[in-house]
Amino acid sequence: MQYPSAIKLIAFLILIAEFSIIALALFLFLPLANKGLEFQINKGEDFGVIAQKLEDAGAVRSIWGLKLAEKISGGGNMVKAGKYKLEKDYGPFALVELLGNGPKKIIVRIPEGSTLVDVDRIFSEAGLLKKGTLFLLSQRLEGYLFPDTYEFYAGQPLGEMLEVINANFNSKTKDILPAGQEGDKAIILASILEKEVQTEEDMRIVAGILLKRMSSGMRLQVDATLCYDKQFATMGEWKDCYPITEEDKNSKSPMNTYRNHGLPPGPIGNPSLSAIKAALDPASSSYLFYLSAPNGETIFSQNYEEHKKNISIYLR
Template identity: 30%
Template sequence: MSDRSKKQVMLERMNEKKKEVKTVRRIVLIVFLAALLLMLIGGAILYSYVTGGLKPVDPDAEDTITVEIPIGSNLDTIAMKLEEAGVIKDDRIFKYYAKFNNESDFQAGTYEMSQAMTPDELLESLKTGKVYREPVFQYTIPEGLNLAQISEVIEKNTEFTADEFMELVTDEAYINELISKFPNLLTEEILNEQIKFPLEGYLFPATYPVFEEHPTLETLVEQMIGATDENITPYRDAIAEEERTIHQVLTMASLVEKEARTPEDRKSIASVFENRLAEGMPLQTDPTVAYAHGKHLERTMYSDLEIDDAYNTYQNQGLPPGPISNAGSSSIDAALNPSETDYLYFLADPSGINHFAKTYEEHLQNRDKYLKSGE
């Protein structure tokens, strides 16, 4: 082949490669533009969906819709309630909008809302707790009360007697009915024959508005159980991951509630209990002895510790059969998120300040320092 022919072949091949490169570039460009177009279209659709979800459902709506926000409701529950009532378009958009704006501390109550309200108006209403429907009366269950003490609160604030309350909350048929109503909260664990009162620990301490002139006793009881169900909901995944039961968590929380003097102490006390359980040591917490005796003990004596009862944590290892009080949210949180410490002992001095120790020798030193002088 002549030199001229070789050059011609090379030129033809180079031209072909240039054409191929141009073709590849065109294809890449087309794919890029198509992907960009799809992204722009998708973004526009998403933007339209989100902005539409943040507009009032019906700007011209004049009628109001009653929305009940239960005590202890979190943002997920509130958003779901609002969508179910038809005052927002999408609970997820409302929830993310509230989180993006750092909105929290919503108030429970019965609200008269409108489909013409914007998300900002709804959030402001929920934050200020502007309740359009005034309760007929309300009653408060303080943290740390047991069922017998709650019965006295009910007697003082309603037309029911303490005996009627105790009769209802210990009625076997009614308890089984409640297990069916609250299957995610109440389980067969509360039917353990060693448990004194199956519903102990399941009546959430809070202030309860009542909107009926003559509510049934069942309504009051289920209002308190429903609040516990709402408050335990954020912890369900954590409880399952730790392979614990709600009953165990509420039992631990009740011990923390009775021992803690200040909010700061709760997690440290919970850590003491967890450390003792891990070491196979009895919990030895005085409130369980008082509960075993069924009365308040001004001071726990050595003779009190001799009572043969499943709740006596001086004689029995592990948690008692069930809660000994009705714990608030901070004690429930402490039971699930105790401080990381090496403490195995604690005691409260006469002023109510708790002192923690890692060893029994340190505990004895605390006793001599903080208690002996008061004996």
């Protein structure tokens, strides 16, 4: 009988199988030197397509190892779209977990009164889009990029980001902002108030002054409209708008409220909720002129002579 030899052979084969399984497991599941790799996952993409993409990119040793890790962890249906950059070496299980958590979150703030050019710069510096993308998309976004803090993810489509911002704008203004042209005019006026004065109380007074000027046939003569024109014309490269020159005041731009009557044709920035409320609830006063002192205080005047005196006191 040769049972001992057979037992030895079986034991040897089992040992070989164990080593093979261990070697295969190490090959499939140990972290790969994939730190620094970047890849894009598109919304709605099938996990099989994602796995093939990651194998092609060198993020995993084998598509089967990643698929097996996904089956074991059950994370394939939770993959979040976006642009990923691997900050360390990942194995299949860690990679599936990363895909479930989503790409790096990017938090940006749109400041009150910021312009389309400003927002374009903020988003491009944060790595959310290429510089000039917003600027070239449409100037009609001006005034409706609601100032707030937003959380996006790397590689998020611009359309999705704009949907988030637009939903926030609608949520904050739906109960106060009229529809149609009246609402558009309120946003234009609010954008001027945001640039011209600081407190909501002063905004209401200035709103009343500007509306009074228009109803009496006066030009608004708002410096901020000239500054906006300069910034927009130079894609934000114009560093300081002041001093305002006679050439500025004689500009043929439709935004020039020294030359043209009425409101400018569009907003000159993205106003806060306080500015929008002030535009919709102007305060009645005896004032017709105002200026902003260097400390931010708004100085009001009832007539031009008084205004000239205030200029000599506060601005010279």
